[in-house]
Amino acid sequence: MENKKEEHILDHGPFYHGTKADLKIGDLLTAGFGSNYYPEIIMNHIYFTALQNGAGLAAALAKGDGKERIYMVEPTGAFENDPNVTDKKFPGNPTRSYRSTAPLKIVGEITDWIRLTDDELQNWKERIAKLRENPDAEIIN
Template identity: 75%
Template sequence: MEFNPNNIVIQLCMQGMGMEQQGKPEEAAGVFLQAWNQATNDFEKFIAAYYVARHQKDLSHKLNWYQTALQFALQVNNDAVKGAFHALYSNIAQCYEKLGDTDNAKISHDLAISFSGLPADKGPFYHGTKADLQVGDLLTAGRISNYKAELVMNHIYFTALVNGAGLAAELARGDGRERVYIVEPTGSFENDPNVTDKKFPGNPTRSYRTQEPLKIIGEVTEWLRQTPEQLQRWRVRLAVNKGKIIN
C-alpha cells in the first residue's frame, strides 16, 4: 500500500482539506466521513480516520478516532505510515491531557518522542528530472530548481515512490525526455518539510531532502504516467505554489 493522489479516498480527503481552508468545517467533516465509509484497506482507513478525528467536538470521540487511525497505521507499519506515528501519539497525548488522564498522556507523549528524529526509510530511492545523466554522477545542492528558474535549491529532493519521481520528471523544466534515476544518499537526509504533516499525517509520499550529494546508481523507465489532463492540473498547482517543491 502506498500513497496515490488519484485514489478516491485520498481525493476525498484533499477535497475536505479544501473545505477546511474555505472555512466550511461542517462540510469538510461530512466529506471526511464519506472517505472513511469508502475506505477499503488499512492505509485508506488510517488516513480517513485521522481526518474524521480532527472534526470531533467530543474529546472522547476525538480520542477514539485518533486511536482508530493509529491502530490501522500500526497494521500497515511500513515507511508510508511510520512518519505519522509521532503526530498520532502527540494528538492522543493531548486528548488524554485534556481528559485529565495524566498517566496515559505521558505514555503517549513518550511514544511520540520515540518516533521523532531522522527517517529510517531504506529505499530504494528515486529522483525525477529531464537532465541526461549517467550512472556514477552526483546530484548536488546549489543548482537551479527543476520547476522554478528563479529558485536555487539548497537541498536535493528525492522519494521512495517511483511514481512520485515519475511525476516530478514529467513536470520538470527542459526539452529532454523524462528520466527517473535510482539514487543513493551519500549522507544523512530528512523528511521533506514541504509535505510532512502539512496536509497528510507524517510523510506518506516518502519524500525526503538532503544537502549531501545523491549518487546515481541506475535508471528506471517504467512508472505510472499521468494523463495530459492530470498533468495540466499539476501544472496549475505548481504555478500557484509558493516556494514548495515537488519531489
C-alpha cells in the first residue's frame, strides 16, 4: 500500500473506524457522506485511526441511534495524515488519525474498548458546539 507521504505516516495498521452503522466484514466504507461535526459538509475523505479509543470517540459522536461500533479497516488506496488534527492543531500526528479518498475495507469488529462516560461524551459535544461557533474554525475537506 503506497501512501502520498510515506515518510510522514506513523502507522501501517491495524486501523480502526468508529461509527453507529451496522456493517459486515467485507463491506466498504466510502467518502461522500455528511460530517459528524459539520453535517452540512459532504466529506471528500473517509477517516480512520490507529487508536481503538480514538475510533471509540468517533463512534460515540457519530450521528444516528445505532449501537456504537469500532471496525478494523484496511485502506484500499493511498492515505495521508488527517490535516484537521495534524500540524494544524497538533504537531505531528498524536491522534494517529488518517484519511483517504479510497474506500476502507472492513476486516473485523472490536467489541471491547474503553467507552466514554456520559459526562465525557457531553464534554465532547460541548467542545464541538464551541468549535462550530468559531468563525475561524474550518474543516479541511
